[in-house]
Amino acid sequence: MIKVQDGPDTLFYRSNIITAFHVITKTKIKDLSSIKQQIMRNTQGMPEMRSKLIKVFNNFYYKKLSDEEFEKHLDRAISQIPDEFKNEQALLDYLVTNQIKDLPRDSIQYRVMIKQDFSSDQSVVVFLFYHGLIDGVGCLNLFCALQDEFDPQNLPFVRQRSLLESVKRYAACILGIYVHLKYKPQQYRESQITQIVERNKPQITLSKDMKVDELKQKICSRFGCSINDLLLGVCLIAMRDYCLVQNVTDHTLFEFMMAINQRSPVNKKSDIRLFNCTIANQIKIDFACLFNPDLLNVSLEQQLKESLKLFKDKFQDIRTQDLGLCDITALKTLVYFLPDILIETQIEELLVHLRRAWSNLNGSPKPLMIGDAYSEKMMFCSYADQYDNMVFNSLSHNGHLRFSLSTQYLNLDSKKFIQCFDKIIEQLYQSN
DSSP states (O other), X not given: OEEOOTTHHHHHHHHTOEEEEXXXXXXXXXOTHHHHHHHHHHOTTOGGGGEEEEEETTEEEEEEOOHHHHHHHHHHHEEEOOSOOSSHHHHHHHHHHTOOOOOOTTSOXXXXXXXXXXXXXXXXXXXXXXXXXXXHHHHHHHHHHTSSSOOGGGSOOOOOOOHHHHHHHHHHGGGHHHHHHHTOOOOOOOOSTTSBOTTOOOEEEEOOXXXXXXXXXXXXXXXXXXXXXXXXXXXXXXXXXXXXXXXOOSOOEEEEEEEEEOOOOOOSGGGOOOSOOEEEEEEEEEOGGGGOHHHHTSOHHXXXXXXXXXXXXXXXXXXXXXXXXXXXXXXXXXXXXXXXXHHHHHHHHHHXXXXXXXXXXXXXXXXXXXXXXXXXXXXXXXXXXXXXXXEEEEEEETTEEEEEEEEESBSOOHHHHHHHHHHHHHHHHHTO
């Protein structure tokens, strides 16, 4: 048996958070069994993918299945989607409505759902993972590991840290619990948008497709910003526009937990590990100045420049502070020593702050083989059914950039917000 890591992995397993990736293929998948065979072939060195979950006292363990047992579990884990979809947004609506909210512990901790006839010439494959098994970057690494020929150049981008940075990161772990408590997330400010509205069921709305190279050349280069900076800067303006249209007068603080990968770069397939190695930093951006009548009358380019200024220093602090590994160590220590009843309070605290989240993943720059077809586009989302949330996700893959907003039980219409977002991006293209 393999012990599940204390810390984020254990907390995520207890909180039943599911991460879903969907992949649209360039051509139709001809043989549905090819996905099963691909997983069978390429997970030999990944025992977590071939194990069921068991709990002993206060700890979770992976119990590896025999090859025969694993194949039976995999057969049950792979299914076909019966519904028809007119587009990708309809698929997301289906996934939200038919959420898998809980996976049995006595089975492998993921599911695969296939729609072979997603369109006349494409298929879609949905991978559902317990977040306790793997995080977003881990999923992207896994897709690369499932290739028959492993290509390290097609792995998701991970920043290479210098030796001095690495030494500082590990040295800071000595102060893990102190730092964890010092930088504990603060309560979110209430507003008209964050009011709980029980009838507002889960929504995931996808933006229009964007091309990574075009964004860099036509927009990012003009403003001297990264794509992540651009998305956030546009989001602030889109939230301002949404509030003006919906007569929201008190939502002027953009708050979220920004997911930051703590993994080291992978050089070979055997280096890939399935676990959570991401920490979240709380970001608070006061964008009240964007409502200033004088700013409303200037060009969109000037508005974006002002928007980018609002968080430039905050992002720089995150890049240089780098206490994520320290925070993970603190969570591991707390979960290891705390009794069950106190761990539940840690879960509640974790989920309260993750209700507002921002996650930006740099995926594989080239297509990946999924079954017997190559990927064209990919996107992801996470959900915990019982909690209100506002989650912004973006993912680049094969030159395509996707952006989405997930909402639940809040006074915020994700479809109308994304319309504001798409309009701003389109205007920035046209003004080039």
